[in-house]
Amino acid sequence: MPVSQPVSSTKRADAERNRGKILTVARAAFAEPEADVSMAEISRRAGVGMATLYRNFPGRRELLEALFVAEVDAICTAAAEGGEQMPDTRLLCWLRQLFAFFASKRHIASELLKHSDGTEPVFGGGRARVIAAGKPLLAAAQQAGEIRDDLTIEQVLDLIHAVATIQVDASGVEPILQTVLDGLRVVSIAN
Amino acid sequence: MPVSQPVSSTKRADAERNRGKILTVARAAFAEPEADVSMAEISRRAGVGMATLYRNFPGRRELLEALFVAEVDAICTAAAEGGEQMPDTRLLCWLRQLFAFFASKRHIASELLKHSDGTEPVFGGGRARVIAAGKPLLAAAQQAGEIRDDLTIEQVLDLIHAVATIQVDASGVEPILQTVLDGLRVVSIAN
Numbered sequence: 247m248p249v250s251q252p253v254s255s256t257k258r259a260d261a262e263r264n265r266g267k268i269l270t271v272a273r274a275a276f277a278e279p280e281a282d283v284s285m286a287e288i289s290r291r292a293g294v295g296m297a298t299l300y301r302n303f304p305g306r307r308e309l310l311e312a313l314f315v316a317e318v319d320a321i322c323t324a325a326a327e328g329g330e331q332m333p334d335t336r337l338l339c340w341l342r343q344l345f346a347f348f349a350s351k352r353h354i355a356s357e358l359l360k361h362s363d364g365t366e367p368v369f370g371g372g373r374a375r376v377i378a379a380g381k382p383l384l385a386a387a388q389q390a391g392e393i394r395d396d397l398t399i400e401q402v403l404d405l406i407h408a409v410a411t412i413q414v415d416a417s418g419v420e421p422i423l424q425t426v427l428d429g430l431r432v433v434s435i436a437n
Numbered sequence: 438m439p440v441s442q443p444v445s446s447t448k449r450a451d452a453e454r455n456r457g458k459i460l461t462v463a464r465a466a467f468a469e470p471e472a473d474v475s476m477a478e479i480s481r482r483a484g485v486g487m488a489t490l491y492r493n494f495p496g497r498r499e500l501l502e503a504l505f506v507a508e509v510d511a512i513c514t515a516a517a518e519g520g521e522q523m524p525d526t527r528l529l530c531w532l533r534q535l536f537a538f539f540a541s542k543r544h545i546a547s548e549l550l551k552h553s554d555g556t557e558p559v560f561g562g563g564r565a566r567v568i569a570a571g572k573p574l575l576a577a578a579q580q581a582g583e584i585r586d587d588l589t590i591e592q593v594l595d596l597i598h599a600v601a602t603i604q605v606d607a608s609g610v611e612p613i614l615q616t617v618l619d620g621l622r623v624v625s626i627a628n
């Protein structure tokens with residue numbers, strides 16, 4: 247059906263754009279403290295009708311899951327970038343992104359927990375993908391002798407995740423995060 | 438009443454001993470995974486009658502609070518010891534004790550939460566006392582130039598507490614804790 251193709255691809259592009267707008271708006275909305283933004287409010291802010299919103303995401307849970315998956319995608323993409331950097335810089339920069347991801351996803355994850363039993367594959371799958379993405383970064387930095395080799399990628403993720411659960415403001419958590427990243431380096435003690 | 442004094446002091450010693458036995462038994466009982474030990478079981482294990490148990494601790498909550506306070510006492514006492522050690526060694530050893538305290542008190546604290554609303558002074562008071570005990574240790578190690586000076590004692594406690602929440606076995610958490618303690622040191626990066 248070659249004549250219908252342009253129309254169909256325009257429709258697809260429109261649908262993509264709408265979906266992207268909804269996700270962008272929802273990400274910002276759920277990042278607000280004590281976020282309890284309704285689907286109607288998300289539809290209003292994204293400038294799309296309720297029918298379009300529900301065609302894309304049949305419910306709040308599907309929207310939250312899509313946001314979560316998009317965040318995991320971004321973290322995995324980031325792990326594949328920065329190949330021109332030194333292995334330790336590359337790992338530590340990625341861990342900073344991961345920290346921001348953990349800190350921001352707290353809202354999404356806790357919202358999502360209200361709408362599922364927490365054992366859904368969307369959670370477990372996220373962790374497995376992040377581990378697979380981070381593993382070669384850690385291995386390269388350890389092989390270069392720059393990062394301590396007594397930790398696995400799982401332990402590093404657990405550590406960064408734990409720091410992200412600390413309930414202080416951003417300026418308070420920065421030196422804590424820096425302490426942890428410094429602790430990952432192979433160092434000679436000054437004293 | 439000088440004649441009644443020896444009897445009274447023997448009674449007091451007995452009462453002290455019973456209280457001590459109950460606390461020791463209860464500490465071990467609540468440290469068991471999925472601990473849900475009854476008051477009757479604690480009375481049995483401690484070898485004291487139910488009347489004695491309830492005279493000391495009118496309920497499960499009072500027993501848990503007494504355990505919590507005893508743990509905080511031990512941490513504060515530990516902070517005052519080891520004055521002959523180097524300031525950084527003294528701080529880092531104390532933080533290891535604090536880590537063990539956080540890791541073990543999780544059971545007590547979570548049990549206690551079931552029996553109170555979590556805003557009781559026993560919690561807040563514990564934190565304030567631990568902060569007061571650790572503050573001079575951190576200050577001494579920072580002044581000696583051995584420990585990074587961009588962290589407050591509150592931030593250090595938050596960090597150690599966060600590591601204690603990581604759900605891995607003891608052998609898995611050890612290198613994570615060591616990473617964090619290494620990160621606290623003033624170092625020269627090897628690379």
